[in-house]
Amino acid sequence: xxxxxxxxxxxxxxxxxxxxxxxxxxxxxxxxxxxxxxxxxxxxxxxxxxxxxxxxxxxxxxxxxxxxxxxxxxxxxxxxxxxxxxxxxxxxxxxxxxxxxxxxxxxxxxxxxx
Amino acid sequence: xxxxxxxxxxxxxxxxxxxxxxxxxxxxxxxxxxxxxxxxxxxxxxxxxxxxxxxxxxxxxxxxxxxxxxxxxxxxxxxxxxxxxxxxxxxxxxxxxxxxxxxxxxxxxxxxxxxx
Numbered sequence: 001x002x003x004x005x006x007x008x009x010x011x012x013x014x015x016x017x018x019x020x021x022x023x024x025x026x027x028x029x030x031x032x033x034x035x036x037x038x039x040x041x042x043x044x045x046x047x048x049x050x051x052x053x054x055x056x057x058x059x060x061x062x063x064x065x066x067x068x069x070x071x072x073x074x075x076x077x078x079x080x081x082x083x084x085x086x087x088x089x090x091x092x093x094x095x096x097x098x099x100x101x102x103x104x105x106x107x108x109x110x111x112x113x114x
Numbered sequence: 115x116x117x118x119x120x121x122x123x124x125x126x127x128x129x130x131x132x133x134x135x136x137x138x139x140x141x142x143x144x145x146x147x148x149x150x151x152x153x154x155x156x157x158x159x160x161x162x163x164x165x166x167x168x169x170x171x172x173x174x175x176x177x178x179x180x181x182x183x184x185x186x187x188x189x190x191x192x193x194x195x196x197x198x199x200x201x202x203x204x205x206x207x208x209x210x211x212x213x214x215x216x217x218x219x220x221x222x223x224x225x226x227x228x229x230x
Contacts, residue, residue, distance in 0.1 A: 040222065042203060043158070043220040044220075101163070105159070106157050
């Protein structure tokens with residue numbers, strides 16, 4: 001158990017729908033990162049939050065959004081889902097404001113859009 | 115444009131032999147490099163890292179070598195064990211240049227298979 005909790009583990013939904021993925025960081029970690037891993041792809045950085053504030057955006061689609069709440073858990077919202085959004089979505093956390101030294105990953109949410 | 119490349123999607127090695135996983139990068143601003151290991155149905159876990167001021171870092175059976183001039187790093191596992199079978203991701207970041215807000219840039223991974 002890495003200490004980073006992601007729910008749900010699996011999600012199957014239809015095209016056009018909206019889903020919310022949840023991440024609870026390790027105790028004491030203030031940074032939360034979201035990554036997407038599509039088939040045969042590496043982990044693609046989506047967005048980074050530090051202590052409730054957005055720090056950086058990567059290749060995140062406009063249909064996707066995220067937020068970090070006062071209790072430091074984070075949610076990734078995916079809307080108007082398309083088949084190509086099917087992927088593993090990982091959350092990671094670190095105590096630092098910057099993630100340059102690496103961070104701890106959760107076990108991921110597997111999203112299947114049908 | 116992929117800044118971190120792992121050109122071997124898979125690698126098969128006999129148990130007890132050395133496994134060598136390679137990684138190339140194009141961004142000269144990268145100054146910190148990490149290897150993550152991933153089992154199916156789990157998130158990536160940190161394995162070993164190296165700063166650009168070093169050319170080698172060792173931790174037990176795992177050694178990472180960095181060749182800055184060639185923009186190349188490699189992970190050596192010796193001896194290889196069945197439990198090492200996993201996907202290995204190379205990652206890079208800009209620590210000293212202050213670009214760390216974006217975190218890590220990952221390669222696509224190499225699936226290492228240790229054969230008994």
